[in-house]
Amino acid sequence: MPPQDDRSERHTMVVTVDNEPGVLARVIGLFAGRGYNIESLTVAEVDRTAHTSRITVVTSGTPAVIEQIKAQLGRLVPVHRVVDITIEKPGIEREMALLKVAGTGEKRVEAMRVSQVFRAKALDTTHSSFVFEITGAPDKIDAFIELMRPLGLVEVSRTGVAAISRGADPM
Amino acid sequence: MDQKVATQAAATAELTGAEIVIRALKDHGVKHIFGYPGGAVLPIYDALFQNNELVHVLVRHEQGAVHAAEGYARSTGLPGVVLVTSGPGATNVVTGLTDALMDSVPLVVITGQVATHLIGNDAFQECDTVGITRPCTKHNWLVRDVKDLPRVMHEAFQIATTGRPGPVVVDIPKDVQFKRAVYLGPDKTPPRDYHPRVEPDEGAIRTAMHLMAAARRPVFYTGGGIVNSGPEASRLLRELVKLTGFPITSTLMGLGAYPASDPQWLGLIGMHGTYEANLSANRCDLMIALGSRFDDRVTGRVDAFSPGSKKIHLDIDPAQINKNIRIDLPIVADAAHALRRMIAVWKEEKLSADPELGSWWKQIGEWRARNSLSYRNSKKLIKPQYAIDRLYALTRGHDTYITTEVGQHQMWAAQRFKFEEPNHWMTSGGLGTMGYGLPAAVGVQMAHPGALVIDIAGEASVQMTMQELSTAVQYDLPIKIFILNNEYMGMVRQWQELLHGGRYSHSYSEALPDFVKLAEAYGAIGFRAEKPDELDDKIRAMISVSKPVLFDVRVDPHENCYPMIPSGAAHDEMILSDADEEPELTDEGKMMV
Ligand SMILES: Cc1ncc(C[n+]2csc(CCOP(=O)(O)OP(=O)(O)O)c2C)c(N)n1
Ligand SMILES: [Mg+2]
DSSP: OOOOOOOOEEEEEEEEEEOOTTHHHHHHHHHHHHTOOOSEEEEEEEETTTTEEEEEEEEEEOHHHHHHHHHHHHTSTTEEEEEETTTTSOEEEEEEEEEEEEOOTHHHHHHHHHHHHTTOEEEEEETTEEEEEEEEOHHHHHHHHHHHGGGTEEEEEEOOOEEEESSSSOO | OHHHHHHHHHHHTEEEHHHHHHHHHHHTTOOEEEEOOOGGGHHHHHHHHTOOSSEEEEOSSHHHHHHHHHHHHHHHSSOEEEEEOSTHHHHTTHHHHHHHHHTTOOEEEEEEEOOGGGTTSOOTTOOOHHHHHGGGSSEEEEOOSGGGHHHHHHHHHHHHHSSSOOEEEEEEEHHHHHSEEEOOOGGGSOOOSOOOOOSOOHHHHHHHHHHHHHOSSEEEEEOHHHHHHOHHHHHHHHHHHHHHTOOEEEOGGGTTSSOTTSTTEEEEOSTTOOHHHHHHHHHOSEEEEESOOOOHHHHSSGGGSSTTOEEEEEESOGGGTTSSSOOSEEEESOHHHHHHHHHHHHHHTTOOOOTTHHHHHHHHHHHHTTOTTOOOOOSSSBOHHHHHHHHHHHHTTSOEEEEEOSSHHHHHHHHHSOOOSTTSEEOOOSSOOTTOHHHHHHHHHHHOTTSEEEEEEETTGGGGSTTHHHHHHHTTOOOEEEEEEOSBOHHHHHHHHHHSTTOOTTOBOOSOOOHHHHHHHHTSEEEEEOSGGGHHHHHHHHHHOSSOEEEEEEBOTTOOOOSBOOTTOOTTSOBOSTTSOOOOOOHHHHHOO
C-alpha cells in the first residue's frame, strides 16, 4: 500500500455549477455532511446565458481528503467541473476586504500611512474614522488586518477568495 | 365533464401539472406506482383516477411505499416510483430514500407540496422537502413553474437511472398540479447535461489484464455494481471468472451475480463472511474489486485489510476510488462495458493465469475445509441455520426471490441461501434498515406475480413495517414472511454478549404478538413451527398456499451468527464459533458500529 500522507494542505477549488436553486446548499451540505473544512467560499453567476455560476472554495485536508472532496463535488448533478487550482493549474487568488478603523491623533495618521503602503483605498473618511478597501492575496489582507488592529480596527468584511488560472487558456 | 376537459386540453394542447406527471410516467414506461394520498397530491390522485393504465399500490405507511419501490426496482432493474403527500408524507419517505441512496437503487419519488404562495409560511403540512431530502437523494427538485414540470420529470428518470443509480425527489406544489402547460415528451426534451463515464480507459484495462495474468494469489471481490449494471454484467462476470480460473467472493449486495453453486465461489466476504473468502482477501497478491466499494463491513480494520495486495478497482462512481482503501489501478466505467473489454483483451493477448494459481487454490481448499458455516444442529430446538437450509432446499426449483429484514437472520440468509441469479436477493445493506424486507417483498411480488417471494425476517424487524401485510392482502400478493423468531433482537444481543459483558439491555422482544392470530386478523395465513421435525411439512404448506403467509418459526434464542470479524479487527482475527477464544477487543474497536 502506498504510504499515506497525513499532513493537512490548503487547496483552492474552482467549481462550475448550474445556477439553479439549492445548488449552493448542495455544495455546503456536502462539506458539512462529510466533515470537510471550508476556509472560504465565494459564489456568483458568471455566465448569464448559460446560467452557470462559479464557486471558489478554499479548503484544507490531507491529500486523500482533498482527492475525496474533488470527487464528491464532481458527483453532484449540477456540477459541471471541478478544478483544484492549487495543483492542476497555476493560478492567481485575490480577495477584497473592507476595514473600518476608528481613532484620532497619532493612530489615525499611522493608519493612513499603512494603508498607503498596502495600496488600500479610503472609501469613507470622517474626523474619527476610515473605511478602507483592500484587494490582494489572502495573506496580504491578513497582514493588513493585523497591522490595523492596534490602530483602532473595529470591523472587517471579507469577500473570500476568487481565483483564476494564468495564461491565455480558460480552465 | 370528462369530455369537456378532454376537448379543452386537446384544443390548447396543454395539460395540467397533474396530467403531466401521469403522462411522463407513462412515457417512461412506468406500470406500477406505490403511494399514499393526502391533501397536497389530490390533483395527481385525481388524474390517476382518470387513467387506467397505471397500477397504483396503496401502502399503509409511506416508508413501506419506498421499500416496496426498492424491491420492485432491484428485482426488475427498472426504476421504482413513489407518490406521497407533503409534510408527514414526505418526512415518512426519508428512511427509504436514505436506504436507496446507500444501496444505489433507482427511484423516482414524487411528493406533493403546499401551494407556491404558502411556501415558507409554516402552512399546514408544509415541510422543506427538498431541504430535508437533499442529503438523502441523488438529486431533487422543487418545481415552482408548471412549464418546468415536463423537463424535470424527464430529468428525474435520467438522473435516477444513469451513472450510479439512486433515488430522486420531485416536489410539486399543489397549485402547480392544477396549472397548465404544454407537454413535450422525453424524445423532444434535451437531456440534462449529466454524463457519467461508462466506457473504460483502454490502457487501464490492458494493465489490469496483465496484472491479472501475473498474479499468483488473485481474488475477485465483486459487489452490487455488477447487479446494478444489468444482467449482461453478471453474464460477463461469469465468463471472465471462468476464463481466468480465479476465486471469487462478493459483498452482501452482490450476491447472485455469480452462481453460489459454482466451485470458484468462496461465499460472502466481510464481517459475517466465510473463512475462505476473508482469508483469501487477506492473503491475496491481487484484489480485483468490481462494483464494490470497500465498505467498513467488508474491510474490518482498514490498515490490516489485504495488506500485501495490489488493488484494481472498477466503479462507475469516481468518488469510491481511494475513499477507504488505496487503489493501485482505478477503472471508472460501467461494469458491463469494462468486463466486455477485459474479456476481449484477455483473449486477444492470449493471456493465461500464472501456474502458481494451483497452489493458491490448494491453500484456499485448506481454508474451506474449516467449514466455517457449520453449526451444531439439535433435535429439540430449531436452529436458525437449519431453518434456512430447509427453506433453501424446499424452495429449489421455484422462481424464488428473497428479501430480508436486518439482523442475524439476514446474515444467516446471506451465508446459507445459494443465489444463482442476480436480482433475486433484496436486502438493506448500506443503511441496515429493519422493516425493509416485508414491504420490499410486496414490491417484488407486484413485479413478479407468479414468483415465490419470501421475506426472511426477524421478529423484531418485521414489527416495524408489519402493517404492509394489509397491502399484501389487498392486492392478493402471496408473499411469505418467514420469521426466525428468537425472541431477541438477536444481533444486538450477540454484540452485547461479545462486547458488553452479557448485559442484555433492552434487546429482549417482550410482549410479542401471536403471529398466527395476527396473520388471521389481517386475512393472511399463519403458521408456527416449534420443533425441527415440523419444519419441512409446514414450509411445503407455506409454499403451496396462494395467500400471504406469516410463518412464526420458533428458533433457538441463544444462537450466535458466525463467523464474525468483530468491529475494528482484521480479517485473520475471525471468531468461528462460541467455543473460539475471543480476540482482545481494542477500545477503538468497541467504538465502531
Ligand atoms: C430501524 C433500525 N433500528 C435499529 C437497528 C439496530 N439493529 C440492528 S439488528 C437489530 C435487531 C434485529 O432483531 P430481529 O429483527 O429480531 O433480528 P435477529 O437479529 O434476531 O435475527 C437492531 C435493533 C436497525 N438496524 N434498524
Ligand atoms: Mg430476533
